Amino acid sequence: MEQLQQSNAIWLYRIKQLFIFGYRQAMSCIFPVIIFATLALTKVVSIPYFHRYDLLLLICLIAQVGMVAFKLETIDELKVICMFHIIGLLLELYKVHMGSWSYPGEGWSKLLGVPLYSGFMYASVASYICQAWRRLSISVYGWPRQWYTVLLSAAIYLNFFTHHYLWDFRWALTILLIIVFYRTSFTYRVGDRTYRMPVILSFLLIGFFIWLAENISTFMGAWAYPDQEHTWQLVHLSKISSWFLLVVISVIIVAQLKHVKSARDGGSPPL
Template sequence: MHFIKQLIDFGIQQALSCIFAVLIFATLALSKVVEIPGLYRYDFILIVCLLIQFLMIYSKLESWDELKVICLFHLIGLALELYKVQMGSWSYPEAAVSKIGGVPLYSGFMYASVASYICQVWRRLELRFMHWPPDYWTYPLALAIYLNFFTHHFLPDIRWWIIGALFLIFGRSYVRFTVKGEVYPIPTILSFLLIGFFIWIAENISTFFGAWQYPNQSQSWQWVHLSKISSWFLLVIISIIIVANLKQLKYGAAKKSLKKAY
């Protein structure tokens, strides 16, 4: 019974951490069946996403520091979207006023929802990474992952080499999370993979509701290819490396100011 209670509380904390993403899914589903005269669907989604973000801050479900991280992911995601759409990797077939280079601005919130989840779960479950690799490994690794999303269109795809390097660099690392005062460990690589898998599930839901469209979904909806799990797995690593280092910078600045005060 104790294990079941812990599992239920863990699920509740995970669900609360996904509020941003769940509200976006609800918006996608609603906009699929409800048409607003004079307002394009993608523009409606953008308006709702902005409102959600405002309410997250207003209700203190997210802090201003977390908002800064989320905005950074907007920019990272939008740059990737602009490139991928131009390369034909996926498309946004519907019309909208808020489209730049064929990409609706609400798409940045898809990446922001991942950042929001990571920030929320970090705080709610008190994540602590043990044996975290040095910056001289994690920074180049994150850069290589991000650049490979662009370069694999005209250079060999090195994602499997990168994944091999990940197992070497993060092989000893594990993350501790806390549920009702009890601490549990999980290998860092496994945590990356699990998050990537559930994002892939979310991606299938998103494409079903027409958030975007892969070439093989132009005639009818189909499951997103399993290979996309590796893409999300790698994107999650970039996300966590960025969040971890931003938290480290803030913690370092707090320590310095504390030393000066005394």
């Protein structure tokens, strides 16, 4: 009887931990959820004389202001998000120009074929990383030397551009990434307990869930790959590797900025 009670107590504790973890993850995903909800709404509801892409941009801007106004995001986090908006928009402009995907709808807020709201999709990834970092009290152990991470993230970002003309080095970069980060791990706190996860595994998990989100987004017409222009189909699994590498850039930038901020404030570096 006593063993049964202990077993029940363990399961209740695990369920409680899972609930806390899920709640904090959900709170960290507010901005991405707003974007998904907006994509779903604008797919079935249209406003006369107002293009879908323009409405998406307007709602994203209102959501961003609301996140800061209601203190769901800090000013420092907003700065990081704006940086990712620019990084993502530059990548979108290039990829659309190269025909990697397209935005077939009309809109006043399109620049060289790219609606400006698209930068918020990259910014929402940064928003999630920043908020999860704060809500789960994430710490990093075994972080590589700064010049390793800077050069690696620069090489990954450049490869998104250069692979159209040169070889695609994504797998070589992935192997190099594993070598550089194999000793690195995150710790995160849920309730009264601290857990540890290898950094590479976290990169892969986030990349996988972004790939799932990408399938939902393309289904709702956020953009279209060449093989989806006539009939929607599942985004190719190889895209997980692209998101995996993009997440690496995101986490490296967030981690380095937190390191700089901590040193500036006179605290102990989190890396």
